[in-house]
Amino acid sequence: MKLYKNIMISATAGMLLLSSCKDDAFLKENLRDRLSTETAYTNKAQFDALSANMYRTIQLFYNTADLNHEAFILGQGTDVCFDPRDDAAKYNNWGLVNSREPFSEDWFNLQYSIIKDANTLIENALKPDVLWVNETQKNETLAEGYFFRGFAYRNLANMYGGVPIVDKPVKEAKIDFVRNTREEVWIFAKRDLEFARTNLPLTTTSPGRVVRAAADHVLAEVNICLKDYDGAIAAATRVIDGTDGAYSLVNARFGARSTEADKNYYYDLFVMGNQNRQTGNNEGIFVAQFEQSSTGAVVIGGTQFAGRPLIERMMWCNYWGLIKAGYTNVAQDSTGRGVAYCRPTNYTNYTIWRNSGTDIRNNETNIKRKYYFAANVGTFRKGDVIPKSFLTTRDDTMLYVYPNWAKFGTDKHIAQKPDNGYVRDFYVIRLPETYFLRAEAYLGKSRADLAADDLNVVRRRAQAPLVAAANVDIDYILDERARELYGEEFRMMTLTRLGKLYERTKKYGYERSQESVQSFNNLLPIPQNAIDRNVGAQMPNNTGY
Structure with missing residues (x-):
């Protein structure tokens, strides 16, 4: 140089x-x-x-x-x-x-x-x-x-x-x-x-290296920005229909931990080691590499800060520190070491899941909503569910107990170390977003029926109730993005792209943000x-x- x-x-x-x-x-x-x-x-x-x-x-x-x-x-x-x-x-x-x-x-x-x-x-x-x-x-x-x-x-x-x-x-x-x-x-x-x-190239043997589908995905979004909806639909379709390679939504158990009966295929998408195509995942299109061992290829594994990604620490609540519920304030392998630097809004935790039916993205496997006493406390026994009435202070529900999305952490850390044992690769682009972009382009052409079809491909995989065309608008697409891609998509950028940041924050954001x-x-x-x-x-x- x-x-x-x-x-x-x-x-x-x-x-x-x-x-x-x-x-x-x-x-x-x-x-x-x-x-x-x-x-x-x-x-x-x-x-x-x-x-x-x-x-x-x-x-x-x-x-x-x-x-x-x-x-x-x-x-x-x-x-x-x-x-x-x-x-x-x-x-x-x-x-x-x-x-x-x-x-x-x-x-x-x-x-x-x-x-x-x-x-x-x-x-x-x-x-x-x-x-x-x-x-x-x-x-x-x-x-x-x-x-x-x-x-x-x-x-x-x-x-x-x-x-x-x-x-x-x-x-x-x-x-x-x-x-x-x-x-x-x-x-x-x-x-x-x-x-x-x-x-x-259509494919690569090097995990994480960009391929043709990644370019078409981003091109689809840029075409939407330019109001070239036909170009956007064509680009997204090349990803979806196999022209750019064999991509498909995961709908069966795969990869590490796939034999655990209490988990499901959506959970499998976020298990350590499961993000790349080389491990049987046909949904990841562009994946940032963080596995601890070097890949030995152009795309280098490992991390640049603190020895591991800090997503679990940032996104999970600190329930292991809720002393009044019998916890010792010492993180365990099973609890992780969330520190609650970032909390989902009520919109993300509750509003978008109204009438969600059997949507597996919202079940207890994928969003932990039940927390249990770690010791006998008053009339409560160890193992009892902590009731809402027990959470009486602001910190109780802002820091210690709120829904934990499984995609941000694990109950089985590397070497049983909750402080630095969650090191998985990150999806920069995942196939459901390609469907959402095509749905957005169809909406730009006033084809809500075709937009609903694309949304329903993702919702059907999630075992969620299907959406009718009459209910599809850009806000519904943003809701579906939150359900599927919260913590993955660059939400700040999605909202600024659409000119919706002010409106959506004013309506759904945290009170101080509103x-x-x-x-x-x-x-x-x-x-x-x-x-x-x-x-x-x-x-x-x-x-x-």
């Missing part, structure tokens, strides 16, 4: 700003001894090493920091979840969401980090002196770069509106970036994704650091920030 003293994700866009330090000894070395971007990439292995950077960045979507940092993109402060520990926390209090707010800034910068690597890959893969086995290998490598660049620009446009488009490596200081329009960014992303969906959210929060702010560094051109922020 070309030797730079400082590589900064700049301003407006976290693009590369390059600075040098004249006195640093390493700058005096013989240029012939240094590796540069002009000479570094000459064969497939070297491009794979660059691709690994992008997969590592995807890991950071889920594994950057502790506490509630990763809950931001999952929808913290919106209709689906909130911070139960502090009413004054960011996104509980939308008044604290401004251009210097770090959660949103981190997400913004991660996208431009991906774009930086993708641009480097694309530029170098097109050079004539690269040693390719054949044209297919070249195009597949390029397609990986185009996929990630299109994916990142889709993320940016959905969340922030118009952002600067950078389509090649920035090799010298640049301080005059200009925001493109939101539509221009979506169009740019669409072109990248069209190349990716044409040239990515009180503080404003209509301009339908877009998030461009980070102030990006604006301040861009001294060569005006970089206006989104209205309201």
Whole structure:
């Protein structure tokens, strides 16, 4: 890689700003001894090493920091979840969401980090002196770069509106970036994704590596943004009908723990080791890798922070600490070590499950609603269900006892260690969402009947009552997304894409969020650091920030 003293994700866009330090000894070395971007990439292995950077960045979507940092993109402060520990926390209090707010800034910068690597890959893969086995290998490598660049620009446009488009490596200081329009960014992303969906392989032996179906899935969403509903339907259909590979909803027991009679196939989707196609899961389309042992492939396993993902710690309640119910305040293998940094709203825990019938996503296997006394307490015996009347304080129901979704933790940790023994891969894209996107596109064409058909494919798998076409609108689709994809989809981004964040938070969010959210929060702010560094051109922020 070309030797730079400082590589900064700049301003407006976290693009590369390059600075040098004249006195640093390493700058005096013989240029012939240094590796540069002009000479570094000459064969497939070297491009794979660059691709690994992008997969590592995807890991950071889920594994950057502790506490509630990763809950931001999952929808913290919106209709689906909130911070139960502090009413004054960011996104509980939308008044604290401004251009210097770090959660949103981190997400913004991660996208431009991906774009930086993708641009480097694309530029170098097109050079004539690269040693390719054949044209297919070249195009597949390029397609990986185009996929990630299109994916990142889709993320940016959905969340922030118009952002600067950078389509090649920035090799010298640049301080005059200009925001493109939101539509221009979506169009740019669409072109990248069209190349990716044409040239990515259908399958791969490397767990987690992107394939054609991932590109078509994201393309379907971008086409919806551009109101190209026919294009969206075509892209989603290629995933659903087998054109992009053999994908299907799981409807039978599989993988690790599949012999446990008290579990079911929906539970199996979230058992450690069960997320990749290589383990018999035909539902995962793009899966971020976190297994503790290295995959030995381009997509590196393991974690970058704290030795494990912190999803159980963040999303599960702290019932093992409810001393008044006989617990010892020591986490056990069977209880996990939830710390309640992010709690589902009443909408997520209760409203969406009204009239849910036999929907297995809502049964006790998949959402734990019953908690038991751990010792004899007064008239209660060990093993009795803790009644609602026993939960008398705010902390009782905000921190200690609330529904735990099984997809975020386990009762059988690695080495029986509840503090760091839940390490599973994360779905970036799962097939039910492809059905939801196609349903959304059908709705855009005023075909609620076909939208209902797609929703009912997912609901039928869940053994839920089927929905009638007359009841299908965009809010119903958002409800179904919450039922199926809570804690998986980037809910914050879904709501900003649709311009529904304000409306849905006002209606379903936590009380403090309802009180503080404003209509301009339908877009998030461009980070102030990006604006301040861009001294060569005006970089206006989104209205309201």
